[in-house]
Every structure is written in C-alpha cells, then in structure tokens.
Amino acid sequence: VSRSLVEQLGLKTALYRDLSWWHQGECLDEASLKGMEVRGDLATSSLYLSIPQAYLDYVSEDWDPPSRWDEGIPGLLLDYNLSAQTQHQIQAGTRGYSMSGNGTAGANLGAWRLRADWQAQLNHQTGSGQPTDKRLDWSRYYAYRAVPALRSKLTLGEGYLDSGLFDSFRFGGLSLRSDDNMLPPNLRGYAPEVTGVAKSNAKVIISQQGRVLYETTVAAGPFRIQDLNDAVSGDLDVRVEEQDGSVQTFTMSTASIPYLTRPGSLRYKLALGKPSDLDHRYRGPLFGTGEFSWGVSNGWSLYGGGLFGGDYNAAALGIGRDLMLLGALSFDATQSRARLP
Structure with missing residues (x-):
C-alpha cells in the first residue's frame, strides 16, 4: 500500500503520524495499523482494504x-x-x-x-x-472573519462579552471563540460517544423507544460513533448485527448541561479589550479573559476560565459529568479579588 494511497484513506492525523513504513518510506507496514485487512485480486487487478471505522476521520453528506x-x-x-x-x-x-x-x-x-x-x-x-x-x-461597529484552521471566529471592534462563567458587559477590542457552526451538524453541542468492537462487518443501530435514531455499517474491529445529534437524551438502545447473524445489544443513557463537551473536543472563548459605553467611549482598564470546556472522556468535561483586568481578577474551575440515567451534574468554584479605590 503506497503512501499516496494511504493519504486518500482519510485516516485520523494522530494515527497517520504513528504509521510505520518500509521500502524507503514508500510502502505501508500493514502491521502498524492493527485490525486493517488487505486483500488483492490479481484476476481483476483490484486491491481491497478493510479499515476499522474508529481510525477514520468524520465525513458527512451535508x-x-x-x-x-x-x-x-x-x-x-x-x-x-x-x-x-x-x-x-x-x-x-x-x-x-x-x-x-x-x-x-x-x-x-x-x-x-x-x-x-x-x-x-x-x-x-x-x-x-x-x-x-x-x-x-x-x-x-465591528468586523469578523472565520478562522477555519481553528474552527473559530475572530471579531474586532465593539461587542458584548460572551461568557458562561462571568457577567457580560460591553467592550471594544478583539475576541476569538470556537464556532460550532463550522462543525458538521451532528457534531455540534454535546452528545456521548457510542463505542464498541465489531467481530465482522456489522450494522450498528441506535434506537430510542423503538424509534431508530441512527444506523450505520462499520468494519471489523473497534468502532466509534461520535455524531449523535445533540438533542438526543434519555435511554438509548444499541444493537450490533454481525455478518454471521449474531447480535450484540446494550443500553446507555445520556443527558446534557451547557458545560459538557463531546469527548476529545475543546471549546474556548478568548477576549481582550476595554469596557465601553453606548457612546463608543472606552472606560476602565485593559482586560483579558478566557474560558474553555474540554471533553476529557465519554461523559466527563473539565471547564474553567479567568478574567483579569486592573483592580479586578477572577478565576473559575469546574467539572461536568453526564450521569446517564440520573441526568447531568456540574460543580465549579470561582475566586475573585477586587481592590476598591
């Protein structure tokens, strides 16, 4: 399997970096991609590859x-x-x-x-x-643009502080924040991942109270379904139908709160500027603020942030947990210091 062909497979970047090569770096060492199956057909000059779905980048029709x-x-x-x-x-x-x-x-x-x-x-x-x-x-007055490499939106000018941890106020300056609108529709917001291992090429069906919410086909090996809609909540029934007729079933539950983030994803908001009023006058000291929410694992999210400016400084740190059947829970602590004139 040549390097140029591997580049067309859509492997995740982190996985691609760990691959091993031979023949002066031109051919893939298939053993470095566990679970991959390679089969050639000389009669039709065809090459068949079977790659576990969890190794591939997300793609979508829309x-x-x-x-x-x-x-x-x-x-x-x-x-x-x-x-x-x-x-x-x-x-x-x-x-x-x-x-x-x-x-x-x-x-x-x-x-x-x-x-x-x-x-x-x-x-x-x-x-x-x-x-x-x-x-x-x-x-x-303001200007903005997309930053595709960061899946973010950069804004310059006047606006209002967009924060889930601190009070909002009008300011002039710049802000950079992750933008869920740049993600595929089914990767926006929060929803848990469904993971498992297929023994063969299998059909995975996710349903709720008998209504099918998601259906896909995965290759043999580990699979990872990360594009459930963020509106999904409650008990989910997962059914894995193997080629030999055997069936695996299990149930998982999910709920959501604003601070939960999909596993492996990072959402952030950064801003720098000065407070302003409706007459476009800048009042108060220069400030900087930032906050984040990181999906640590399936169901756990770490979040926090800080606001620093002149005589007022504040920092917050918290954790959110999807308790599945029991709902969702978050806990955070904020410490602030102010020096009064």
Missing part, C-alpha cells in the same frame, strides 16, 4: 471540510426592520405618526465581514407645537 469552503464575492449589504404607526385623536384634533427601524449595514471583502448596527426613530405630532423628533444611532 457538510464540506474547510478545504472546500468559499469566502464568497465582495459586496455591500443593508439589513433593516421597519415599523410605523399613526394616531388620530378626534377630540384634541391632533394627528401623529411614528416610525422606527433597526438593522445592520456592511460590506464583505475577502474573508472579512465589516458591519455596523443601527437604530433609527422618527416621531411627529401635528398641532402639539413640538418639533419632529428624529434620531439615528450607530450602536456598534
């Missing part, structure tokens, strides 16, 4: 890898939402009207998305003697 993503074309946009109403007071003999709107104006240039959020209001009362009230506010 998701393209980052190498196929397109940044789109340059352009301008205006997003708006308008509403209007009129009033007529017969006894007072006055008429009035009001209009309000909000939305986003922006431009796309390469990978960057430039945006400005706006709000507008117009009020007029005929016969009241008051001038027409007009107001247009640009509430937020």
